Amino acid sequence: MSIAGDTVTASPTDLLTAVQGALDAHDPDVLVCSTSEIIPTLHEMATDAGVDDFSLSRWPDVDYQQLASRSTYSSYGRVGHSPARYNVPGRAIIDESNTFFYAETNLDGVLDLVSRSKKPVQELAWASIGNVLTAIQICEAHDRGVLVPWNSWRHEFFKPMGTLHDADRGGFIFAPEVGLHENVHELDFSSLYPNIICTRNVSPDVIRCDCHSDRDDVPGLGYSICDDRGYLVDVLQPIIDARDEIKAAIRREEERDDPDEDRLAELEGRSGALKWILVACFGYQGFSNAKFGRIECHEAINAYAREILLTAKQQLEAGGWRVVHGIVDSIWVTSDPDVDDENREDLETLATAITEEVEIRLEHEGHYDWVAFVPQRESDAGALTKFFGKVAGDDGFKIRGIEARQRSTPPLIKDVQRDCLDRLDATRSPDAVLDCLQNAIKRLHAGTVPVEQLVKRNRVSKPLEGYTQNTQNVAALKRAREQDLAVHPGQDIEYVVVDDEKNSRERVALAHEEIESYDASYYETQLVRAIESVLAPLGWDRREIRRELAETQIPKLTAFANATRS
Numbered sequence: 274m275s276i277a278g279d280t281v282t283a284s285p286t287d288l289l290t291a292v293q294g295a296l297d298a299h300d301p302d303v304l305v306c307s308t309s310e311i312i313p314t315l316h317e318m319a320t321d322a323g324v325d326d327f328s329l330s331r332w333p334d335v336d337y338q339q340l341a342s343r344s345t346y347s348s349y350g351r352v353g354h355s356p357a358r359y360n361v362p363g364r365a366i367i368d369e370s371n372t373f374f375y376a377e378t379n380l381d382g383v384l385d386l387v388s389r390s391k392k393p394v395q396e397l398a399w400a401s402i403g404n405v406l407t408a409i410q411i412c413e414a415h416d417r418g419v420l421v422p423w424n425s426w427r428h429e430f431f432k433p434m435g436t437l438h439d440a441d442r443g444g445f446i447f448a449p450e451v452g453l454h455e456n457v458h459e460l461d462f463s464s465l466y467p468n469i470i471c472t473r474n475v476s477p478d479v480i481r482c483d484c485h486s487d488r489d490d491v492p493g494l495g496y497s498i499c500d501d502r503g504y505l506v507d508v509l510q511p512i513i514d515a516r517d518e519i520k521a522a523i524r525r526e527e528e529r530d531d532p533d534e535d536r537l538a539e540l541e542g543r544s545g546a547l548k549w550i551l552v553a554c555f556g557y558q559g560f561s562n563a564k565f566g567r568i569e570c571h572e573a574i575n576a577y578a579r580e581i582l583l584t585a586k587q588q589l590e591a592g593g594w595r596v597v598h599g600i601v602d603s604i605w606v607t608s609d610p611d612v613d614d615e616n617r618e619d620l621e622t623l624a625t626a627i628t629e630e631v632e633i634r635l636e637h638e639g640h641y642d643w644v645a646f647v648p649q650r651e652s653d654a655g656a657l658t659k660f661f662g663k664v665a666g667d668d669g670f671k672i673r674g675i676e677a678r679q680r681s682t683p684p685l686i687k688d689v690q691r692d693c694l695d696r697l698d699a700t701r702s703p704d705a706v707l708d709c710l711q712n713a714i715k716r717l718h719a720g721t722v723p724v725e726q727l728v729k730r731n732r733v734s735k736p737l738e739g740y741t742q743n744t745q746n747v748a749a750l751k752r753a754r755e756q757d758l759a760v761h762p763g764q765d766i767e768y769v770v771v772d773d774e775k776n777s778r779e780r781v782a783l784a785h786e787e788i789e790s791y792d793a794s795y796y797e798t799q800l801v802r803a804i805e806s807v808l809a810p811l812g813w814d815r816r817e818i819r820r821e822l823a824e825t826q827i828p829k830l831t832a833f834a835n836a837t838r839s
């Protein structure tokens with residue numbers, strides 16, 4: 274057990290003494306626990322060990338209270354698991370297994386939002402983004418003397434950012450040009466959606482107003498927007514301004530000779546917390562059951578975003594740049610080969626001009642030696658979300674959507690995919706990448722890959738009985754049950770594939786088991802798929818990869834045989 278940063282291994286009585294000692298020494302207002310189950314567990318230990326005066330609480334007669342039981346919920350087809358919640362009188366609990374904002378930011382991020390939402394620390398720690406945004410809006414409504422509808426919307430229905438962008442992508446993208454592009458720049462609009470709301474006055478209380486119904490202010494939609502300032506602007510503008518100030522403070526601190534790391538962490542936490550609220554405010558408008566949402570606002574924001582991206586594209590093209598991809602708030606460009614360098618306008622200058630025209634800051638986000646956009650499987654069209662690129666002047670890659678970024682991918686596959694990216698970067702040669710793949714496959718079949726490298730981590734979406742097909746997850750859950758291990762929906766299960774042909778629980782072994790063998794051909798297939806992602810931008814698919822592997826293998830074996838004979 275770890276207490277205030279020190280690891281303690283001791284008998285129950287000594288553990289309790291150590292916890293009580295740390296509490297007395299620090300007298301904390303906030304208790305951060307890896308899981309709040311530790312609260313009842315410690316008190317049970319105290320009862321069992323006969324330690325009478327143990328208490329986490331600041332109240333003399335109440336040790337702790339249970340606020341809610343463990344539960345499972347479903348949100349946008351994803352099952353979540355929410356642990357039981359506990360209250361310790363006089364202190365705020367942050368349960369690291371059940372917190373969005375503390376996990377995404379830090380205590381400073383949580384406290385910043387506490388001040389804006391007026392929610393208690395403990396509630397803020399387990400609240401969803403939508404829930405906090407609603408609380409901030411209620412504060413604004415209260416300041417304006419406006420009544421708020423009583424019936425709340427269910428915060429579980431709030432879409433996480435990834436889903437949100439996927440669902441709302443449709444309207445305003447320039448599909449990526451599949452392939453590997455050399456020397457690419459990425460330009461991003463700063464907080465595009467919140468800034469559209471504020472600069473265009475998009476707010477439920479002023480859109481399609483009666484007093485200006487003859488106007489069509491929103492491009493392509495014919496909606497009017499009133500001259501009065503909408504309340505959503507009053508909600509978001511202070512948050513945008515605060516985040517801009519915090520980001521400026523971060524830049525100033527970083528430029529100092531001896532930056533204060535504690536202060537940087539505080540600022541980063543606050544900036545991150547505000548970013549989540551700003552990201553959320555757009556998706557929130559799409560929900561008819563949201564307290565403050567209105568679908569027309571959602572449509573209007575989309576319409577303005579499309580107009581802004583088109584304006585940017587035209588200006589960049591006129592300046593001698595070619596747009597290879599545009600999505601949501603980012604535009605990717607390379608130099609237009611048909612334009613001479615002396616006729617090409619500087620990107621910073623263009624970005625400044627676009628910023629002035631659309632009234633939202635366009636920033637130079639990144640420079641890449643090359644970027645590859647991955648086609649969708651079984652199609653030549655570029656996947657909207659899959660790409661990788663080599664950051665200019667840095668060893669790093671920016672990777673989105675391919676196996677190396679997916680949480681379930683075994684370490685071996687991630688490592689080999691990254692090695693292949695290094696090879697591709699160094700050589701631009703598919704053969705070099707295939708050599709790397711060939712080596713990994715050899716190691717797999719030789720049985721020299723450590724099993725820890727092969728562990729898959731999958732989220733369990735329902736109880737065992739709820740599955741109708743014999744998946745690997747089902748096999749893993751059966752093994753877990755056999756060993757009396759409880760795995761709840763929403764939790765992860767970790768296993769190694771032992772024989773993927775089997776339907777029984779022999780198909781996998783759980784990560785903690787003694788594992789003697791693995792299914793090399795299953796992992797080989799996974800490796801080939803991962804390398805297909807790397808080579809697909811160059812026009813390769815897995816059939817060609819297989820063919821090439823088979824061809825290169827035979828001559829090498831023959832060469833080996835000849836060498837030993839002579």
Ligand SMILES: [Zn+2]
Nearest residue numbers: 482484485499
């Ligand atoms: Zn009006």
